[in-house]
Amino acid sequence: MKEGMKEEKKKTRTKTGKRKEIPPRTPAYSILSNVLYFHRYLYREFPKTAAYHAVEVLGRILLPFFGILMPGIVVSVVEGGELLRGLVLIGSAGLVILLCNSGVNWVSYRVYFWENTFRQVLLSDAVLKETICPYKYVEYGDEKKIIKRAYQCMEGGDWAVSYRMLAYPHELIVNTACFFLYSTVLGTLKPWLVAVLVLLSFANYGILRLRNRWQLAMRDEFAQSDREISYLKRASQDTEMAKDVRIFAMYDWLMEFRKKIFGKRIKLERRCNRKMIAADCMQFLLNILRNGFAYGYLIYSCLQGNISVAGFLVYFGAITGFSGFITGIVNHYSDLKLANADASCLRRLLELPEIREDGRSAFHGRSAFHGRSAFHGRSAFQGEVPEALYRQPAEIEFQDVSFSYGEQKVYEHFNLKIQPGEKIALLGVNGAGKTTLVKLLCGLYEPDEGKILINGVDISVLPRKALYSLFSVVFQEATIFPYPMGSNISMKRPEETDDRKVWEALRKAGLEEVFREKGIRPDSCMTKIAFEDGVELSGGQRQRFLLARALYKDGNILILDEPTSALDPIAESEVYQEYVNISRGRTSLFISHRLASTKFSDRILFLENGKIAEEGTHEELMKLGGSYAHMFEIQSRYYAESGEGGEGSSAALGQE
Secondary structure, three states: OOOOOOOOOEEEEOOOOOEEEEOOOOOOOOHHHHHHHHHHHHHHHOOHHHHHHHHHHHHHHHHHHHHHHHHHHHHHHHHOOOHHHHHHHHHHHHHHHHHHHHHHHHHHHHHHHHHHHHHHHHHHHHHHHHHHOOHHHHOOOHHHHHHHHHHHOOOOHHHOHHHHHHHHHHHHHHHHHHHHHHHHHHHOOOHHHHHHHHHHHHHHHHHHHHHHHHHHHOHHHHHHHHHHHHHHHHHHHOHHHHHHHHHOOOHHHHHHHHHHHHHHHHHHHHHHHHHHHHHHHHHHHHHHHHHHHHHHHHHHHHHOOOOOHHHHHHHHHHHHHHHHHHHHHHHHHHHHHHHHHHHHHHHHHHOOOEEOOOOOEEOOOOOOOOOOOOOOOHHHOOOOOOHHHHOOOOOEEEEEEEEEEOOEEEEEEEEEEEOOOOEEEEEEOOOOOHHHHHHHHOOOOOOOEEEEEEOOEEHHHOOHHHHHOOEEEEOOOOOOOOOEHHHHHHOOOHHHOOHHHHHHHHHHHOOHHHHHHOOOOOOOEEOOOOOOOOEOOOHHHHHHHHHHHHHHHOOOEEEEEOOOOOOOHHHHHHHHHHHHHHOOOOEEEEEOOOHHHHHHOOEEEEEEOOEEEEEEOHHHHHHHOOHHHHHHHHHHHHHHHHOOOHHHHHHHOOOO
16 A cells, blocks of 8 residues: 555445545655655666766765865875875875766766656656546546646756655755764764754754745745746737737737736745745854854864864864755755655656556556556456447447536436437537536546446446447547647558548548648648648638548447537538438437537437436427427527528528
8 A cells, every 4th residue: 555545446425325436635655755756766767877876976975075184184294294295195186086076977967867858758657647547537626636736846947846856865865974974073073062063953944844834835826826827828829819919909908917917926926035035044144153153162172272273174174064964954855845745746646546458447556657558458358348349330328327526416317328320419508418428428437326338238347448449539629639630530650540541531521622622631740839831720620620530430439529619500511411421320429509410310318407308309399398499499590680601500400
């Protein structure tokens, strides 16, 4: 069992007697646990780094120690009348120290390079982890907040949490080892002097703890300010926004908004800086008191003849170094405690449970990208996938399904049966649960209770790849990647993409002619995010492009989530007609706010508050005179009064 985290899902009973899942809490890993975790991770990626770390730390401990001993040794030799020997000793020692210092610096540069590369490895592993962890973690709940914070703490170069969790422990080791070495030197002078210096340093640590408490208390305010500034930055780079800024004369308003955001940030920084400066001043005064006392005693002892000139030099260097090392121990331990909260967020992301090939969550307690994959092949699924699963057209059934977003109830004891080959239109107002229903069917969400069956097979125990292969889906949030056009359609590597199928899918989606006229080929890169000559699509073209992606996959079950929201009524009518053609011989679900799809659907399900409020054909629901009829009449009246779309709009609404 990992420290601070229980891998099993906890359940509790609500007042209704239903078992409810409680999401895992954010772990409180110890500093040592996180330090070891990041070092093991680094050494798996770059094994040589372990030896380089050892050389770097050892060199940084011994070189300063030799540095404070050498002046005393040289003065002692010179005082003995051996000037030539002293000069030779200085030259030889200086050369050795120079060579050793150069070697340690070279090692440090190599370590710095590997640690910075390691940060990119962690970021890529974090992104990949998001693709194989339960989908709900990236959409809502505490895990989403943890994921967001994990990415934030990896920003800032050397301030990234990975670098801090690697560098600060080494600084602690160096400072602690030097502290004990220098203590042996000062202990030969007066042991009680070491004790006094240490006690005064504890007061320094108390000041640092107070400073960290102030920083942690203001973290939420800084996070909110960072979000506002980040939004302003993204908005200023958004070419879509440029039109609105000019047409609506938003410049003055934006400047006022900018002034407000940065004014708020400046006030926050000032408030924080006042506290930090106060803490630094207290530290400075304490250091003067500590070092002044030590130096004063050392000068007094030298004047009294209790120590020689050579001894004075050694002790003076030891006190200077000793004070610096105590300050280093206090500062780096304090900073390490501050970094540990961020490290726990990143570690929590990297250790999120993964969806195994058998469909269940698996808590591996380590990244999936080091010798273990989330998808283990059919061996992880006990037995062969039932042949009935692939029967076409598919039958779908929701049996007593309940689902909630945390405390927000969406479905409770929901039941629905979709016959093989049936074309279903899912309608309802925003928040009715239409898209949630689709995500449950696709296995992206797991029901709190109940079962979802496809051809009588419970999808919760199916291999994920087998389940996902059944669906051709166009979601509202679907993305066009900065990759070749053909790969964007097939969602496969270019060499695995069938160009003939790509053009066939584009033809069915109504884009082939446009693409050929513009010279857009399967190897043409999409979007201008990464390529200046990338292909940009209009809103309507984008939706047709995503439809082509679903057509290329040719899954047994077709799901379209708001596929025509950016189309004009005539184009929308054409897509619906094509929808009839491509849905033949397969079960299909169509989600829309606009009611043009109802004419082509076998059954309409009107959802309200997570329940099927009305169901039937268009004619049956119009006769019922309920919510569907009211919505249809409003949309029909709008088209009739505005005259938009002419005959095409009437056809799109299913009117003869």
